[in-house]
Amino acid sequence: MTAYIIRRLLYAIPIALGVSMVCFALVYIAPGDPLQTLLPEDASAETIEMVKKAYGFDKPIPVQYALWLGKVLTGDFGNSIASGRAVSEELFKALANTILLAAGAVAIAFSLAFAMGTVAGYWVGSKVDRFVTGVAVVGVSIPNYWLAIVLVIIFAVELNVLPATGMGPRGSDTFELLTWDHFRHVILPIFTLSMIPIGIITRTTRSCVAETLNQDFVETLRAKGLVESQVLLHVIRNSLPQVLAVMGLQFGYLMGGSILVETIFTWPGTGFLLNKAILTRDIPVLQGTILVLAMIFVATNLVIDLCQTAIDPRLKRS
Amino acid sequence: MRRLKTTVSAMSIMAALVMGPVQVSAESVLRVAMTAGDIPVTIGQPDQGFEGYRFVGYSLYDPLVLWDLAKGDTAADIKPGLATAWKIDPEDNKRWIVDLRKGVKWHDGCDFTAEDVIWNFDRISDDKAPQFHPKQFASIRNRTGNIEKIDVLDPYKVAFITKQPDSLFPYQLSYWFMISRCQLTKLGNDYEAYADAPSGTGPYKFDSIVPQERLELVKNEGYWDAARVPAHDRLVLIPMPEATTRAAALLSGQVDFVEAPSPDTIPRLESSGMNIVTAPYPHNWSYQLNFVDGNFKDKKVRQAANYAINREEMKALLGGYMLEGYTNIPPSTPYHGTPSVKYTYDPKKAAALLEEAGCKPCKITLAISTSGSGQMQPLSMNELVKSQLDAVGFETVLDVMDWNALLDVARPGRTKNPGIDGINISRALQDPFSALIRHVYSKQHAPAGSNWGHYSNAGVDALIDEIYTTFDPPARLAKLTELHEKMVEEAVMLWIAHDINPRALAPNVKGFVQAQSWFQDLTPITVE
Numbered sequence: 023m024t025a026y027i028i029r030r031l032l033y034a035i036p037i038a039l040g041v042s043m044v045c046f047a048l049v050y051i052a053p054g055d056p057l058q059t060l061l062p063e064d065a066s067a068e069t070i071e072m073v074k075k076a077y078g079f080d081k082p083i084p085v086q087y088a089l090w091l092g093k094v095l096t097g098d099f100g101n102s103i104a105s106g107r108a109v110s111e112e113l114f115k116a117l118a119n120t121i122l123l124a125a126g127a128v129a130i131a132f133s134l135a136f137a138m139g140t141v142a143g144y145w146v147g148s149k150v151d152r153f154v155t156g157v158a159v160v161g162v163s164i165p166n167y168w169l170a171i172v173l174v175i176i177f178a179v180e181l182n183v184l185p186a187t188g189m190g191p192r193g194s195d196t197f198e199l200l201t202w203d204h205f206r207h208v209i210l211p212i213f214t215l216s217m218i219p220i221g222i223i224t225r226t227t228r229s230c231v232a233e234t235l236n237q238d239f240v241e242t243l244r245a246k247g248l249v250e251s252q253v254l255l256h257v258i259r260n261s262l263p264q265v266l267a268v269m270g271l272q273f274g275y276l277m278g279g280s281i282l283v284e285t286i287f288t289w290p291g292t293g294f295l296l297n298k299a300i301l302t303r304d305i306p307v308l309q310g311t312i313l314v315l316a317m318i319f320v321a322t323n324l325v326i327d328l329c330q331t332a333i334d335p336r337l338k339r340s
Numbered sequence: 341m342r343r344l345k346t347t348v349s350a351m352s353i354m355a356a357l358v359m360g361p362v363q364v365s366a367e368s369v370l371r372v373a374m375t376a377g378d379i380p381v382t383i384g385q386p387d388q389g390f391e392g393y394r395f396v397g398y399s400l401y402d403p404l405v406l407w408d409l410a411k412g413d414t415a416a417d418i419k420p421g422l423a424t425a426w427k428i429d430p431e432d433n434k435r436w437i438v439d440l441r442k443g444v445k446w447h448d449g450c451d452f453t454a455e456d457v458i459w460n461f462d463r464i465s466d467d468k469a470p471q472f473h474p475k476q477f478a479s480i481r482n483r484t485g486n487i488e489k490i491d492v493l494d495p496y497k498v499a500f501i502t503k504q505p506d507s508l509f510p511y512q513l514s515y516w517f518m519i520s521r522c523q524l525t526k527l528g529n530d531y532e533a534y535a536d537a538p539s540g541t542g543p544y545k546f547d548s549i550v551p552q553e554r555l556e557l558v559k560n561e562g563y564w565d566a567a568r569v570p571a572h573d574r575l576v577l578i579p580m581p582e583a584t585t586r587a588a589a590l591l592s593g594q595v596d597f598v599e600a601p602s603p604d605t606i607p608r609l610e611s612s613g614m615n616i617v618t619a620p621y622p623h624n625w626s627y628q629l630n631f632v633d634g635n636f637k638d639k640k641v642r643q644a645a646n647y648a649i650n651r652e653e654m655k656a657l658l659g660g661y662m663l664e665g666y667t668n669i670p671p672s673t674p675y676h677g678t679p680s681v682k683y684t685y686d687p688k689k690a691a692a693l694l695e696e697a698g699c700k701p702c703k704i705t706l707a708i709s710t711s712g713s714g715q716m717q718p719l720s721m722n723e724l725v726k727s728q729l730d731a732v733g734f735e736t737v738l739d740v741m742d743w744n745a746l747l748d749v750a751r752p753g754r755t756k757n758p759g760i761d762g763i764n765i766s767r768a769l770q771d772p773f774s775a776l777i778r779h780v781y782s783k784q785h786a787p788a789g790s791n792w793g794h795y796s797n798a799g800v801d802a803l804i805d806e807i808y809t810t811f812d813p814p815a816r817l818a819k820l821t822e823l824h825e826k827m828v829e830e831a832v833m834l835w836i837a838h839d840i841n842p843r844a845l846a847p848n849v850k851g852f853v854q855a856q857s858w859f860q861d862l863t864p865i866t867v868e
Contacts, residue, residue: 055748060475062482065751066788069481072467076474104387105378105551106475106531112551171584178592186588187580189553285582288589290552297581298377298552302387303744 026331030324037320042094045312046087049305056103056303077103090309099310104302109310112295117314119189120284120291122199124276126212131219132269138220139227139265140258146232154224161221167282170214174286177210184210187288211287215280219272226268230261263330270326274319368572368867370849373580373589373598379555382538382546383531384463384519385479389713390768390858391599393515395577398859399557400447401517401540404438404457405510409855412619415673416857418514418771422452422541426510428811429499436500436509437493444564447539447546450522454492459521461490470529471521483512507811511771543568543863544575554578570863571851587844590614596846596867603659603717606842613847618840619854620663620670622769625716627706627762627834628779630754630793634761635699642831644693644702646683648732649725654837657724658717661842665835667828669775672856675820679828683835690732701735704761712743714766716839722764725836753786754793762834763792770858772820777804780823780832795832 060073074080078089093100099109135158142154178186190197190204198204234240234257243253277292284293292311299307374395376388382400386392398406406421422441429435444452462469464477464484486509488501502509523539524531538546541564544557555577559570578595580586586598587605591612601609606616629636636642651664666683669676694700708722709715719740726736739760741749749757750765767790769775778784781804784791803823810816827833845852851864 055744055751057478061478062480065478065482066485069478069485073474073478101532103475105381106383106535107551108532116552171588174585174588174592178594179588182592186592186594187585188578188589188594286585288553288578288580288582288585290550294377294552301377301581301743 023331027328030327034320034324038317041316041320042091042313043087045316046090046309047083048312049303049308050083052303056305060103094310094313100306102299102304102307104298104304104307109306112307113292113310113314116290116292116295116311119289120277120293122197122208123211123215123284123289123291124273126208127215127219127276128273130212131216131223131272134216135220135223136227136265139224140231140254142224143228143231143261144235144254144257146228146235151228154228158221158224158228161217161219161224163221164217166214166218166280167286169217170210170283170286173210173214189289211283211289214283214287215276219269219276222272223265223268227261227265230264231257234260259333263334266326266330266333270322274322277318277322278315367574369574369576370572370597370862370865370867371576371578371595372862373578373586373595375581375583375586375599376579377581378552378579379549379577382535382549382555383473383476384517384538385476387479390770394859395862396555397517398542399544399575399862400538400542400546401519402542403514403516403518404440405514407514407855407857407859409857409859409861410853412853412855414856415622415670416855416859417674418510421514422518423513426513428507433505433809433811434488434502436502438498438500440496440498441564442496444541445562446520446522446541447560448520448523448526450520452518452541453495454498455495456518456521457498458490458492460516460518461487463519464516471524473531480516483515486512505809507808507816508771508773511773514771543570547574552579568861568863571866575862590844590846593846596849597852597862597865598844601842601844603661603842606659606661606844609844615845615847615849616842617845617852617854618661618842619856620672620838621841621856621858622669622673622775623714623766623839623841623858624665624668624769624833624835625662625714625721625764625766625837625839626665626668627764627836628750628792629762629795629833630758630760631795632754632793633758635697635702635704636761636793638697638699639831640693640697641699641702642834643681643683644690644697644699644732645704645729645734645834646831647686647690647693648729648734649683649834649836650685650728651836652685653728654721654724657720658837661840662716663838663840665837667835668779668824668833669769670838670856673769673775673824675772675776675817675824677821677825679825681829683831687732694733700733702733703735703737704729705737705739705759706762706764707739707741707746707749707757707760708764709741709743709746712746712766714768714839715743715764716766716837718764721836725834750792751787753791755786765792766839768858772807776820776823776827777807780804780827797830800826800830 057070057073061070078086102109102112138154142151145151174186177184185207188207190207240253240257243256281293281297284291285297292315296311374391376391380386380388380392380396382396386396402421404421404423405418407416408419409416422444423438424441425439427437429437440454446452463471463473464480466472486502486504486506488503491499493499520539524534527533536549543560543563545560547556547558549555557575559573561569563569580589583602587601587609589595590598610616629642631637655662655664663670667679694702709718711718722738726738729736746765749760750763778790780795780800781791782796782801785794786792803819807816807819810819848868850866850868
């Protein structure tokens with residue numbers, strides 16, 4: 023297992039390098055000049071040249087990439103063009119805020135969806151199955167930015183029981199999850215973000231459980247006299263690798279933050295940060311954020327792969 | 341319906357009981373939801389466009405020349421700020437003598453003197469100076485680029501020597517904020533540290549900042565203009581780029597003052613007792629045209645396009661929240677004048693002009709954005725413009741791009757974009773240079789300036805040269821008026837609308853007067 027882990031970690035290095043190249047190049051391929059946000063519209067050529075030099079945009083792109091990568095390897099993501107603050111400071115603060123939402127959404131979505139999917143898959147075609155499938159379809163189909171607006175209208179505007187925006191009465195610098203005044207700010211964003219994973223994971227679990235139940239080994243287990251709860255445990259274990267793969271993807275998406283949901287709730291996470299950086303062509307922030315999120319995605323997939331292998335040794339052999 | 345309301349009320353009461361007592365604060369706090377995606381930088385010249393100037397710049401800092409924002413019935417003009425008076429040297433039309441205000445203290449307690457002006461000039465012009473900041477230099481250079489040097493005449497008097505005569509120079513000073521030499525020096529010229537402890541002379545002092553979330557300012561009891569000491573204790577500025585969120589935050593009581601509610605949320609806000617304030621201001625939703633390539637070279641085609649626009653229909657599209665744009669500047673501007681033509685909707689005349697010009701179908705390509713600063717509702721508005729133009733004989737192609745990409749088209753000018761006949765970029769028209777000169781002066785041909793389409797007219801250039809050397813305000817006003825009238829007659833743009841800048845205020849917010857300006861004075865506001 024140790025050799026397998028080391029091998030997978032080594033595979034992650036070229037992936038990370040590739041990701042860094044792609045994310046560096048992407049922001050240059052997109053139309054728009056980062057200097058647009060710095061310079062007045064009638065800036066002279068002399069001013070433009072001076073600012074380009076000051077921010078290192080006068081160098082060839084491969085040189086800029088090499089310099090950037092060298093700094094990133096030492097943990098220095100540079101400074102935001104817009105705010106002048108260290109990208110790492112802005113990024114990791116935003117990431118912590120997004121993790122708060124992602125963890126909440128993951129806890130709700132994974133537990134609820136797995137339970138509902140298992141029940142529906144075990145009793146395929148029953149009323150319970152139809153109900154759960156309906157919930158899953160609704161979860162997948164409702165655009166979360168629309169749901170966010172509707173929830174705000176109901177709970178913040180009409181009932182005035184939950185806040186419409188923000189991270190707490192005094193902001194995230196004093197955010198205390200266990201204090202109601204703060205906790206109430208996470209309820210709507212977490213509920214909104216959990217809807218799509220609930221739908222997707224429920225459907226995946228349902229189909230995996232139903233498919234596994236039809237396999238020959240289940241009949242063998244029953245023939246051997248195992249009680250139904252033990253049979254179900256075997257079914258779940260055999261379904262888990264596929265479900266885990268989907269959970270991993272969903273966890274990665276949630277960690278990336280949702281630009282739309284975070285913008286609607288003015289939640290200062292990575293989605294909100296990316297939105298701001300895209301609109302202002304803040305290249306250091308864009309590059310740093312995309313790279314870190316991509317690496318989180320790679321790491322999540324690695325962990326999921328390892329979990330799958332632990333559950334199903336056949337994967338290791340293959 | 342009644343049952344629903346009762347249920348909702350009961351749920352609200354129950355929820356309120358469950359959620360505990362509401363916090364009561366003796367402090368009077370004004371919470372503002374801005375359209376910006378982040379807190380504007382606090383180190384002097386703000387970013388986030390004029391919204392940064394409006395809420396952060398003029399709150400923390402003062403320029404030498406301020407804007408008079410106390411009145412809502414006329415276009416705002418400049419007034420003394422950290423300078424009490426200014427005059428051109430009778431012997432030298434490139435030397436402005438400026439008297440500085442005495443007795444002004446920075447928020448850190450140091451005195452404001454002429455040395456601060458020199459130090460601030462070095463900060464945005466001399467890349468060898470320890471306080472130099474390239475981004476600050478870049479953001480104000482178009483206003484200060486004409487300054488050759490500044491001489492200190494005494495501790496409270498300086499002389500600005502300009503490279504070219506500029507009768508409009510005091511307007512340029514109104515955008516340049518003075519920051520504290522004491523404070524930045526104390527922090528070792530570290531702007532990152534200064535951003536968390538800025539010091540100006542403005543009506544508000546810095547209290548705290550949480551990047552991406554809020555900036556808190558407190559009133560400066562010792563502000564040099566006693567009439568503008570804030571009537572509230574604390575100002576909280578919150579970035580909230582999504583219009584629906586701003587409306588929801590106001591309705592749920594999380595903020596007291598929101599910028600730019602979208603027109604479709606305004607009836608809901610009004611029905612909940614919110615006050616909607618509007619006023620024309622120097623804003624222009626229009627198209628700058630290409631005068632070198634394509635069909636807009638012909639004045640008849642430009643006039644035809646202006647006659648083809650049914651601005652009443654556009655106003656209906658925006659729920660009434662615009663002013664018809666027949667000219668470059670709103671009619672309340674002092675130098676609007678009385679142009680000899682008015683481009684009221686006349687499709688027959690438009691078609692006839694195209695016929696005369698021999699341009700039928702008259703193919704044009706307009707570069708537009710999906711969103712952006714001051715762009716109002718760009719997609720629906722552009723679709724309507726296209727349909728109105730096509731109805732009289734144009735064949736319009738809309739080249740849609742994102743805001744930054746459109747700026748990429750705008751900056752280099754028509755030379756790099758010969759296939760584009762017009763660009764839809766809203767412009768700030770805050771002062772005579774921004775409102776008129778930069779669009780038509782040949783010295784402002786892009787990329788050197790904002791004359792995107794390279795409009796050239798020897799008569800117009802001569803008139804602008806006269807404006808720059810006319811230091812008598814009434815005489816200069818007459819020439820500015822003549823320039824605007826000429827621009828309208830020449831149809832130098834395709835004009836559609838002037839925004840009226842709606843803002844929504846909670847019922848307990850009193851005392852706000854919306855100035856006809858991009859900038860606003862929040863200091864008289866009380867929060868009851």
